[in-house]
Amino acid sequence: xxxxxxxxxRGFALPLVLLLLVVMTIMGMTLVTxxxxxxxxxxxxxxxxxxxxxxxxxIAVAKKWMMDNTSTLSGSQSxxxxxxxxxxxxxxxxxxxxxxxxxxxxxxxNQVISxxxxxxxxxxxxxxxYFITYSPNSSGVPTIKTKTVASTxxxxxxxxxAYKSAATSSATYYTIYSCGCNNTASSCxxxxxxxxxxxxxxxxxxx
Numbered sequence: 411x412x413x414x415x416x417x418x419x420r421g422f423a424l425p426l427v428l429l430l431l432v433v434m435t436i437m438g439m440t441l442v443t444x445x446x447x448x449x450x451x452x453x454x455x456x457x458x459x460x461x462x463x464x465x466x467x468x469i470a471v472a473k474k475w476m477m478d479n480t481s482t483l484s485g486s487q488s489x490x491x492x493x494x495x496x497x498x499x500x501x502x503x504x505x506x507x508x509x510x511x512x513x514x515x516x517x518x519x520n521q522v523i524s525x526x527x528x529x530x531x532x533x534x535x536x537x538x539x540y541f542i543t544y545s546p547n548s549s550g551v552p553t554i555k556t557k558t559v560a561s562t563x564x565x566x567x568x569x570x571x572a573y574k575s576a577a578t579s580s581a582t583y584y585t586i587y588s589c590g591c592n593n594t595a596s597s598c599x600x601x602x603x604x605x606x607x608x609x610x611x612x613x614x615x616x617x
Contacts, residue, residue, distance in 0.1 A: 457592045457604055460536050464519055464590030465608040468538030471522060472586040475513065476542065476612060483512055483542070483584065483614065487552060490514045490541050497598045498539040498589035502607040506587065507550035511543035516595040537595035540588035545611055555583045584612045 476483065487510040491499070496516060500509040516539035520530050543552035557580075590606040591598035598605070 454604075458606060461590035461592050461604050461606040462608070464536045464538045465588045465606045466590070467519060467522060468517075468540040468588030468590065469586050469608060469610045471515070471517070471538070472540045472542055472588065473610075473612065475515070476584070476586075476614075479513070480614065483582075487511050487543060495541060496539060496595070497591060497600055497603075497605060498541060498587060498607070499600065500587075502589060502605065503587055503609060505550055506543075506546050506552075508552070509541060509543075509587075510552050511541045514539065514541035516540075518595050534594065536590065536592055537598055538588055538590050539595065539598075540586055542584055542586055545583040545585040552585075556580050581613050581615045584614065586610045586612060 490509045490511050493514070495509055495514050498509075498514075498516075500506045516537060518535075518537040519533040523533055525533055544554045545552065547553045547555070586609065588608050588610075590608070592604045593599075593602075
């Protein structure tokens with residue numbers, strides 16, 4: 411009786427080992443996939459966050475430019491895309507139809523943030539591009555909009571005596587559109603890179 415049972419059990423170990431091997435292989439591949447996806451998600455999050463900071467840097471640089479060049483922020487605007495606007499497009503902003511404005515610029519972060527060594531190399535891989543327009547109307551077209559304001563409203567940008575808070579002043583609204591990118595300013599392209607758009611409304615108050 412014993413010999414008969416042993417004979418029936420011959421070859422049972424091999425299929426069991428193969429089954430366990432398949433199960434362990436599937437579990438291993440699943441674990442590797444999950445780990446890889448989590449690593450990629452964390453990397454994408456870090457890159458998006460740095461691109462967001464780059465866009466914020468663009469807004470800060472644009473405000474500084476406005477403070478130094480208030481005399482040029484009036485009159486007619488031009489199509490900035492035909493003048494060389496690279497990756498910060500009007501299509502990134504739901505309330506804007508056309509990238510017409512007064513001024514645009516683009517820089518890599520290492521050009522505006524002092525750093526050296528590995529930090530400078532890392533900053534060089536991120537950039538921003540911004541453009542300045544009149545704030546758009548309800549149709550998404552940049553249009554001059556002014557109103558009379560009291561001195562308590564103040565202004566977000568002041569320069570000299572031409573633009574300052576007064577008892578009764580005329581306020582003009584501008585919008586800065588800025589895009590941060592995970593590539594250099596010269597190489598960034600919407601179809602290849604992560605681009606984070608931001609906008610900020612700036613009020614210039616003229617006495």
